[in-house]
Amino acid sequence: MKKVIQLLSVLVLILLAACSTDANSNAEESASEKDKEVATNEESQNSEGNNKEDNKEEDNKKEENKEETKEEETKPEEEVEKKYALNPAFWGLEPIGDAESEAVLLTIDDAPDKHAVEMAKTLKEIDAPAIFFVNGHFMDTEEEKANVKEIHDMGFEIGNHTMSHSDLKSLSEEKQREEIVKLNDMIEEVIGERPKFFRAPFGSNTDFSKALVKEEGMLLMNWTYGYDWNKEYQNKAAITDIMVNSPLLQDGANLLMHDRDWTAAGLADIVKGLRDKGYSMIDPETIDTELE
Ligand SMILES: [Zn+2]
Numbered sequence: 001m002k003k004v005i006q007l008l009s010v011l012v013l014i015l016l017a018a019c020s021t022d023a024n025s026n027a028e029e030s031a032s033e034k035d036k037e038v039a040t041n042e043e044s045q046n047s048e049g050n051n052k053e054d055n056k057e058e059d060n061k062k063e064e065n066k067e068e069t070k071e072e073e074t075k076p077e078e079e080v081e082k083k084y085a086l087n088p089a090f091w092g093l094e095p096i097g098d099a100e101s102e103a104v105l106l107t108i109d110d111a112p113d114k115h116a117v118e119m120a121k122t123l124k125e126i127d128a129p130a131i132f133f134v135n136g137h138f139m140d141t142e143e144e145k146a147n148v149k150e151i152h153d154m155g156f157e158i159g160n161h162t163m164s165h166s167d168l169k170s171l172s173e174e175k176q177r178e179e180i181v182k183l184n185d186m187i188e189e190v191i192g193e194r195p196k197f198f199r200a201p202f203g204s205n206t207d208f209s210k211a212l213v214k215e216e217g218m219l220l221m222n223w224t225y226g227y228d229w230n231k232e233y234q235n236k237a238a239i240t241d242i243m244v245n246s247p248l249l250q251d252g253a254n255l256l257m258h259d260r261d262w263t264a265a266g267l268a269d270i271v272k273g274l275r276d277k278g279y280s281m282i283d284p285e286t287i288d289t290e291l292e
Pocket of ligand 1: 109165201
């Protein structure tokens with residue numbers, strides 16, 4: 001009987017052991033399965049994560065490429081510090097903050113006719129920035145277009161002076177639009193960017209053209225003084241003297257000159273005379289074109 005009891009208890013022990021092993025192994029199995037799942041999830045998460053990072057890298061590369069192409073297409077849109085604001089009271093420039101107040105702006109209208117490229121070279125040589133206001137009728141041929149590009153490539157600002165140099169007040173709104181927008185399109189085609197400055201022929205603006213110029217993102221300007229279209233100043237000595245000694249010369253003055261023989265001849269001396277008087281030449285890029 002003792003033996004039977006011993007046998008039974010051994011059997012029970014074995015059964016219990018078997019059960020518990022079973023239970024344990026099941027638990028282990030399920031645990032390891034869970035581990036596997038977790039591992040798989042982690043793996044997939046990792047791989048997803050890696051993919052994400054890869055994608056990010058690719059995106060970054062794409063963006064870099066985009067930026068590179070942008071720069072190639074439109075040239076540097078470097079943020080130049082804005083130092084001057086236009087004051088329509090005298091169409092001159094006023095310093096923003098502590099910018100140099102004893103400074104003037106050089107502008108050359110009706111370009112590029114016969115002398116603009118030469119004038120740009122003269123100014124470049126003496127490191128004097130300027131805006132060249134161009135007309136569409138001086139951009140008819142490939143050669144003329146190349147002149148505009150050459151002036152721009154030398155670092156000068158290209159402004160819009162309308163397609164045909166007509167008095168905007170004599171034109172319909174549709175024609176005014178053509179005079180202004182068509183030239184912006186043309187300039188963009190040649191130099192890769194739209195002009196930021198507008199000057200109407202004869203300084204003759206309409207409410208419509210003013211609104212359109214603004215819509216086109218340009219700053220409208222007339223001028224403080226200019227003389228080279230008057231008979232008495234149509235020689236080198238006279239135009240040089242009056243541009244430097246005009247009673248209208250003042251801080252921020254906006255100087256109007258043209259693509260003319262005598263002005264081209266006097267240009268270097270005009271800049272020298274102004275500098276001798278203490279004036280520096282305003283870089284058009286430092287003019288805030290977004291202010292009212
Ligand atoms: Zn003009």
